[in-house]
Structures are given as structure tokens and as C-alpha cells.
Amino acid sequence: MDIKGLDDRALERVAEFFRAFAVPMRLKILNALRDGPRNVGDLTAEFGCSQANVSKHLAVLAQNGLIAKEAQGTSAYYRIVDPRIYQLCDLVCGHIGQHVADQAAVLDVFRGASRPKRSRRA
Structure with missing residues (x-):
């Protein structure tokens, strides 16, 4: 399915789906589940947070x-x-990694441009 043909209601549903990824704790939970099923107790112990907090994100x-x-x-x-x-x-x-690397490269260019040029002596 292509995003071009989606109406506003469908786009809102897509946005809601992406919002589920917008909290670091949810990303941690998804990453933990990569290794297989886990219960709330496992997750609370791993992340050092309350059962209510983990349950809310689940x-x-x-x-x-x-x-x-x-x-x-x-x-x-x-x-x-x-x-x-x-x-x-x-x-x-x-x-994100590529974007950060690109920004770092640009920053390096500006840092190099702001350094005073040393004169060469023969």
C-alpha cells in the first residue's frame, strides 16, 4: 500500500501507529521482545521501573x-x-546515524575553516 492514496482518516491511523514508537521506553520494550516473549515482571526488572509504567506502554x-x-x-x-x-x-x-554523520562532517568543515592558517617556512 502506498501513502499517496490514503485519505485523512487513514493518515491519522498511520500517524497514531508511528506515535507508538515515539517513547524511548516503548522502544526498549520492543528491543527486549526481539529475543522472545517476556512478562511484565521480566521487563520491570530489566528496566528498573514500575509495573504500572511497563503495563501502560505494553x-x-x-x-x-x-x-x-x-x-x-x-x-x-x-x-x-x-x-x-x-x-x-x-x-x-x-x-538517524547517517544524518548525524553528515552533520558531523559539515561541522568538521566549519571547524577547519575557522582555524588560523599556519604559514609554511622554507
């Missing part, structure tokens, strides 16, 4: 279809629904 990720909850005994485990989200994350991280 709910947003689930509402956007990024993760699913599965009961295993008395615990609920969360897993990634579609591993292609990691391709999206890798694409964005690669873009």
Missing part, C-alpha cells in the same frame, strides 16, 4: 498491533506480532 503497543499478549499459566507473556517492525526500526536508526 497497552499502547498492543493497541497498535505491535505486540500480543498470551497467557501461560498464571502469567501473561508479550510477544512481537510482526518481526518486520525491526526492519522499520533498523531503517530509522540507519537514517
Whole structure:
């Protein structure tokens, strides 16, 4: 599907999907789930935050279809629904990395231009 043909309502849904990625804790959770299903206790221990905080972020990720909850005994485990989200994350991280590298190169040019030229002695 191409973004060109989407109406405003569909574009709002796309924006809502991307907002699910806009919080660092959610990115940490998605990255942790890359290694397999985890429960809330695992995630709270790993990140050192409250169960309520982790649960809130899990709910947003689930509402956007990024993760699913599965009961295993008395615990609920969360897993990634579609591993292609990691391709999206890798694409964005690669873009950001390239952008930062480009900015650093430009900064280096300006730093070099602002240095006084040393005269050469023969």
C-alpha cells in the first residue's frame, strides 16, 4: 500500500501507529521482545521501573498491533506480532546515524575553516 492514496482518516491511523514508537521506553520494550516473549515482571526488572509504567506502554503497543499478549499459566507473556517492525526500526536508526554523520562532517568543515592558517617556512 502506498501513502499517496490514503485519505485523512487513514493518515491519522498511520500517524497514531508511528506515535507508538515515539517513547524511548516503548522502544526498549520492543528491543527486549526481539529475543522472545517476556512478562511484565521480566521487563520491570530489566528496566528498573514500575509495573504500572511497563503495563501502560505494553497497552499502547498492543493497541497498535505491535505486540500480543498470551497467557501461560498464571502469567501473561508479550510477544512481537510482526518481526518486520525491526526492519522499520533498523531503517530509522540507519537514517538517524547517517544524518548525524553528515552533520558531523559539515561541522568538521566549519571547524577547519575557522582555524588560523599556519604559514609554511622554507
